[in-house]
Amino acid sequence: MVGNPSRSAAQPTDPTRLPDFRKTTFILEMKGARGIPPERLGEVQNTFREFAAYQAQLISHPLVYRLMRDPLNRTDASGRQIPTLDMIFRDLERFLVYPAPGNRVTTEQADYIRELGTALDAALRPLITSHPERIVRINATRMLAVVCKMGATAHYATLTELISSPNVPTEIKNYALQAAANLLSAYDVLDSKSRRHSNAWRNNEKPGSADIELAALVGAIEKCITDPNTLVPGLWNGDTNKPAILQPDQVEVARFVRRQAIRALAQVRFVTISGAGPDGKGRLYPAYTLARVCLSDPRLILPSTPADCAEAVIGLCNMSPVLEDGKHVKEYNVDAAVEAIVAGLITFAEPRGDPTDTSLHWRVYGLRIAEAMNNWPPLFDNLYDPTRPRQYNKATVPRIVDDLIQRARTAILDPLDRVGPDGKPDPLAGRVQLDTLREYLRQLRANPKRNPLLFTNNPETALPVIPRN
Numbered sequence: 141m142v143g144n145p146s147r148s149a150a151q152p153t154d155p156t157r158l159p160d161f162r163k164t165t166f167i168l169e170m171k172g173a174r175g176i177p178p179e180r181l182g183e184v185q186n187t188f189r190e191f192a193a194y195q196a197q198l199i200s201h202p203l204v205y206r207l208m209r210d211p212l213n214r215t216d217a218s219g220r221q222i223p224t225l226d227m228i229f230r231d232l233e234r235f236l237v238y239p240a241p242g243n244r245v246t247t248e249q250a251d252y253i254r255e256l257g258t259a260l261d262a263a264l265r266p267l268i269t270s271h272p273e274r275i276v277r278i279n280a281t282r283m284l285a286v287v288c289k290m291g292a293t294a295h296y297a298t299l300t301e302l303i304s305s306p307n308v309p310t311e312i313k314n315y316a317l318q319a320a321a322n323l324l325s326a327y328d329v330l331d332s333k334s335r336r337h338s339n340a341w342r343n344n345e346k347p348g349s350a351d352i353e354l355a356a357l358v359g360a361i362e363k364c365i366t367d368p369n370t371l372v373p374g375l376w377n378g379d380t381n382k383p384a385i386l387q388p389d390q391v392e393v394a395r396f397v398r399r400q401a402i403r404a405l406a407q408v409r410f411v412t413i414s415g416a417g418p419d420g421k422g423r424l425y426p427a428y429t430l431a432r433v434c435l436s437d438p439r440l441i442l443p444s445t446p447a448d449c450a451e452a453v454i455g456l457c458n459m460s461p462v463l464e465d466g467k468h469v470k471e472y473n474v475d476a477a478v479e480a481i482v483a484g485l486i487t488f489a490e491p492r493g494d495p496t497d498t499s500l501h502w503r504v505y506g507l508r509i510a511e512a513m514n515n516w517p518p519l520f521d522n523l524y525d526p527t528r529p530r531q532y533n534k535a536t537v538p539r540i541v542d543d544l545i546q547r548a549r550t551a552i553l554d555p556l557d558r559v560g561p562d563g564k565p566d567p568l569a570g571r572v573q574l575d576t577l578r579e580y581l582r583q584l585r586a587n588p589k590r591n592p593l594l595f596t597n598n599p600e601t602a603l604p605v606i607p608r609n
Contacts, residue, residue: 155203157220158216158220159197168235174248192263193263196263196280199225199264200271205276207224208275236290239327240325241327241333253290254293254294256292257292258294261295262294281316282315286322288320288323293339296353299316299360310393313371320357321404321407339354340464355414358426362426391442394442395442395445395448399451405455406451406454407458408459410469431452447505449487450484457512462520472595479585485548489556489574492556503557509553515529516545548577550576
């Protein structure tokens with residue numbers, strides 16, 4: 141049932157009263173419907189635009205953003221409760237669907253995702269790029285990050301622009317990178333078994349268009365990892381031979397936002413993707429960028445932190461050497477990937493050599509890495525179906541992968557999970573065994589058959605070897 145129409149987006153918002161919207165029943169009906177009938181598409185699009193305008197009015201309303209400064213003033217002129225951001229986002233999530241293996245999202249909801257995502261993107265984008273209040277720009281980007289969980293294709297171009305533009309403030313880029321992580325984590329609602337990203341259906345309309353769109357976003361994220369000036373303009377002087385940091389007080393800011401970029405890149409589900417370059421015929425190697433983080437490549441300028449390495453290890457374990465069309469990337473050097481992961485695990489766990497260290501949520505990170513490693517072996521099977529995650533051909537898994545996983549469990553992951561009754565690390569069983577991983581890394585590098593290229597056909601993917609104690 142369609143309720144009363146909301147106020148027009150063109151009308152100014154009463155600064156003393158919150159905006160209202162009364163067509164939620166209709167939207168929820170469309171969410172659960174078996175597709176959008178062609179004859180009702182115009183009606184649905186108009187309602188979605190009204191809903192998006194309402195969300196934009198709400199997130200930019202002075203009563204909402206001033207509530208953070210004046211938490212005691214909780215009602216508007218009508219006596220309605222002023223919602224917090226968390227309340228707004230929770231309510232918005234009622235209308236969203238998240239395409240991923242195991243979620244009850246069907247191909248019939250593809251139209252719903254496309255149209256609602258398009259409407260919300262169009263309503264939030266002007267707030268993010270041009271609203272005079274910076275807090276509104278930040279909050280609108282945070283809302284966009286929530287919306288991006290649906291994987292609507294409209295968000296790809298918006299996020300690419302926000303992340304790559306030098307005029308977008310660092311704090312906006314931080315939330316735009318969170319949005320990118322959510323967008324890349326969404327699956328193609330029409331074919332989740334292939335692990336395709338959510339925009340892949342575009343190739344059905346115009347071959348190669350999805351590749352170009354995805355590569356543009358991934359390329360923008362990679363630049364946030366490899367070039368500190370993308371995050372904080374003027375931070376680095378651009379001299380690789382003498383990597384001087386010009387504004388030391390901004391280094392921690394850049395590190396914080398770069399970690400979000402690493403998390404976003406870690407959501408890419410393939411070791412390489414096509415569609416790069418001006419002609420769309422080039423390739424990107426997101427696995428190599430994460431390997432550089434694991435190996436603390438000095439060319440990244442900002443040294444890799446333990447948390448950076450943990451996120452990069454998780455990302456490498458998420459990337460399949462089997463592309464969405466079922467073809468193996470034969471050039472992918474799994475031995476080199478293992479070497480990078482071992483180095484990343486060592487850097488990650490080094491502070492925890494002191495069992496009393498509390499610089500990270502060690503147990504949480506340990507559980508996340510363990511889950512990523514459990515999910516890694518099936519990705520080598522070109523018939524793997526993510527809707528049946530534990531069914532795969534174990535013969536396709538390289539022995540070195542199984543060996544690494546077992547060593548990582550024994551040396552780091554199991555000890556991180558060992559805590560006493562008080563929740564603190566067990567002083568004996570909770571001690572990580574860094575020396576065993578250091579010796580394993582030494583053996584990998586001493587192998588006379590070692591190939592330093594992560595992709596054997598691309599000399600630009602050579603692993604940097606950083607001496608370790």
